[in-house]
Amino acid sequence: MMRRKRKTSEILLGAVTWFAAAVTIGLLLLLVGFILVRGVPHLKPSLFALHYNSDNVSLVPALISTIVIAIVSLVIAVPLGVFAAIYLAEYARRGNRAVAVIRMTTETLSGIPSIVYGLFGGLFFVVFLGWGYSVLAGAATLSIMILPLVMRSAEEALKSVPDTYREGSFGLGAGKLRTVLRIVLPSAVPGILAGVILAVGRIVGETAALIYTAGTVAQIPGSPMQSARTLSVHMYSLSSEGLHTDEGYATAVVLLVVVVLINALSARIAKRLGRRS
Amino acid sequence: MNCFEIKGLNLYYDKFHALKNIDLELESGKITAFIGPSGCGKSTLLKTLNRMNDLVEGCRITGDVRLFGEDIYDDTDVNLLRRRVGMVFQKPNPFPMSIFDNVAYGPRTHGIKSRFELGEIVESSLRAAAIWDEVKDRLKKPALSLSGGQQQRLCIARALAVSPEVLLMDEPTSALDPISTGKIEELLLTLREKYSIIIVTHNMQQATRISDSTAFFLLGEVIEYDSTETVFAMPRDQRTEDYITGRFG
Numbered sequence: 001m002m003r004r005k006r007k008t009s010e011i012l013l014g015a016v017t018w019f020a021a022a023v024t025i026g027l028l029l030l031l032v033g034f035i036l037v038r039g040v041p042h043l044k045p046s047l048f049a050l051h052y053n054s055d056n057v058s059l060v061p062a063l064i065s066t067i068v069i070a071i072v073s074l075v076i077a078v079p080l081g082v083f084a085a086i087y088l089a090e091y092a093r094r095g096n097r098a099v100a101v102i103r104m105t106t107e108t109l110s111g112i113p114s115i116v117y118g119l120f121g122g123l124f125f126v127v128f129l130g131w132g133y134s135v136l137a138g139a140a141t142l143s144i145m146i147l148p149l150v151m152r153s154a155e156e157a158l159k160s161v162p163d164t165y166r167e168g169s170f171g172l173g174a175g176k177l178r179t180v181l182r183i184v185l186p187s188a189v190p191g192i193l194a195g196v197i198l199a200v201g202r203i204v205g206e207t208a209a210l211i212y213t214a215g216t217v218a219q220i221p222g223s224p225m226q227s228a229r230t231l232s233v234h235m236y237s238l239s240s241e242g243l244h245t246d247e248g249y250a251t252a253v254v255l256l257v258v259v260v261l262i263n264a265l266s267a268r269i270a271k272r273l274g275r276r277s
Numbered sequence: 278m279n280c281f282e283i284k285g286l287n288l289y290y291d292k293f294h295a296l297k298n299i300d301l302e303l304e305s306g307k308i309t310a311f312i313g314p315s316g317c318g319k320s321t322l323l324k325t326l327n328r329m330n331d332l333v334e335g336c337r338i339t340g341d342v343r344l345f346g347e348d349i350y351d352d353t354d355v356n357l358l359r360r361r362v363g364m365v366f367q368k369p370n371p372f373p374m375s376i377f378d379n380v381a382y383g384p385r386t387h388g389i390k391s392r393f394e395l396g397e398i399v400e401s402s403l404r405a406a407a408i409w410d411e412v413k414d415r416l417k418k419p420a421l422s423l424s425g426g427q428q429q430r431l432c433i434a435r436a437l438a439v440s441p442e443v444l445l446m447d448e449p450t451s452a453l454d455p456i457s458t459g460k461i462e463e464l465l466l467t468l469r470e471k472y473s474i475i476i477v478t479h480n481m482q483q484a485t486r487i488s489d490s491t492a493f494f495l496l497g498e499v500i501e502y503d504s505t506e507t508v509f510a511m512p513r514d515q516r517t518e519d520y521i522t523g524r525f526g
């Protein structure tokens with residue numbers, strides 16, 4: 001009796017999990033397939049012209065702007081996030097009030113919808129500081145948006161470094177700073193990098209926070225104070241204008257390739273770092 | 278001559294009284310063993326000798342600990358103290374870097390920059406730790422690729438590289454197989470000529486094989502301290518006898 005019952009429930013559970021997995025994969029394939037089918041035929045050379053005009057709707061300036069904005073955002077957010085994490089993980093004493101406050105703040109920040117960051121960035125960087133729609137305002141806004149993510153993953157990475165490394169270093173007469181910079185931080189790099197890659201993913205996929213800060217100019221920015229649009233914003237513009245839907249799908253194919261490349265690259269880096277340590 | 282002189286030492290972890298009125302004089306150029314059941318405070322005492330307890334929040338220490346006559350809890354430079362009093366831990370803990378960089382980490386910490394000088398120190402330390410022949414062709418390889426026993430000898434080499442006067446060892450062989458343990462015991466006997474060694478051990482045979490003096494601890498107190506021969510052949514205290522004959526919990 002018992003055995004029979006267990007068997008039926010096992011089969012049932014197996015079927016449910018199989019079904020869930022099949023639906024998930026099926027949806028993913030459907031989505032990717034749909035974009036490829038709609039987009040690939042429209043991948044014309046003119047889409048890759050160096051300069052944008054409303055005829056060729058080239059995506060190259062947007063691709064370059066994406067890279068520039070991602071780099072500037074990371075240059076602002078990664079050092080800040082990592083050093084804040086070092087303070088939290090290595091220097092703050094247990095039960096410190098400031099730590100509780102910082103932690104609550106970052107948790108709250110990471111739950112805020114990106115449009116709110118966009119509105120804040122628009123009011124503060126664009127209007128109040130007078131930067132105008134610009135790469136700098138966009139990147140500054142995004143760096144605030146990804147800061148909690150970077151900080152959190154860096155803190156986790158630092159905390160997962162075994163205490164025996166710290167003891168070994170102190171036991172040789174190394175001070176706190178040297179121990180943190182030479183022993184703890186290098187061991188935490190793979191974990192920190194994992195957070196950075198997630199952050200890059202959010203930057204590449206972001207639109208709402210950029211429209212009010214970096215603007216939507218579709219040319220290669222000549223300076224950080226000029227407006228620029230990332231690939232995602234570019235796609236949003238194309239599809240909302242409704243004149244270049246096909247090119248929009250072709251752009252989506254390129255965005256997809258970019259995301260896959262980022263993932264492959266990060267897997268590669270993680271593997272190399274893993275092997276080294 | 279004594280390397281350490283400990284008088285009226287008391288240590289508290291918050292409310293918990295972990296070491297009670299310890300008085301000990303540890304001879305230099307000798308191997309001293311700390312034995313006793315788990316949780317009796319052996320590691321705690323070892324860590325007061327190079328002030329690793331400073332890292333433990335809520336740890337309070339009263340009394341007097343002197344290294345060659347200097348009060349180490351006075352305003353001594355802790356980093357200098359830890360250079361003079363090296364430590365080897367229970368579980369081998371090489372840093373995730375190359376074999377060379379592991380041994381060179383201490384000397385670099387204390388300001389040695391010349392590649393030539395570092396190379397000399399690394400070689401002589403690895404030789405002193407009896408592991409040079411095994412690693413001389415792969416100094417650039419990660420230390421974590423070594424076996425457990427090799428890692429522990431590397432950690433000893435790393436400790437020797439800053440020319441300490443005293444070596445503290447907290448059950449350095451408890452994570453190792455008998456062959457690696459034998460190698461490390463041999464090594465300690467050769468190191469005795471140059472360094473004072475204080476070793477915590479769970480293994481009675483190990484204490485009798487390598488140590489000159491033995492201190493027996495129970496519940497944070499020193500019950501008996503004498504030459505190893507005396508402690509094991511004619512213990513004065515009934516509790517010591519019970520422990521070394523294995524009649525103890």
Ligand SMILES: Nc1ncnc2c1ncn2[C@@H]1O[C@H](COP(=O)(O)OP(=O)(O)O)[C@@H](O)[C@H]1O
Nearest residue numbers: 290293295314315316317318319320321322333
């Ligand atoms: N960091 C700490 N905080 C609080 N109690 C501790 C700490 N370290 C050790 N103790 C306690 O102090 C006592 C002695 O520990 P320890 O010195 O590690 O013993 P042993 O090395 O002899 O096994 C134990 O009861 C242990 O629980």
Ligand SMILES: [Mg+2]
Nearest residue numbers: 319320321447
């Ligand atoms: Mg112990």
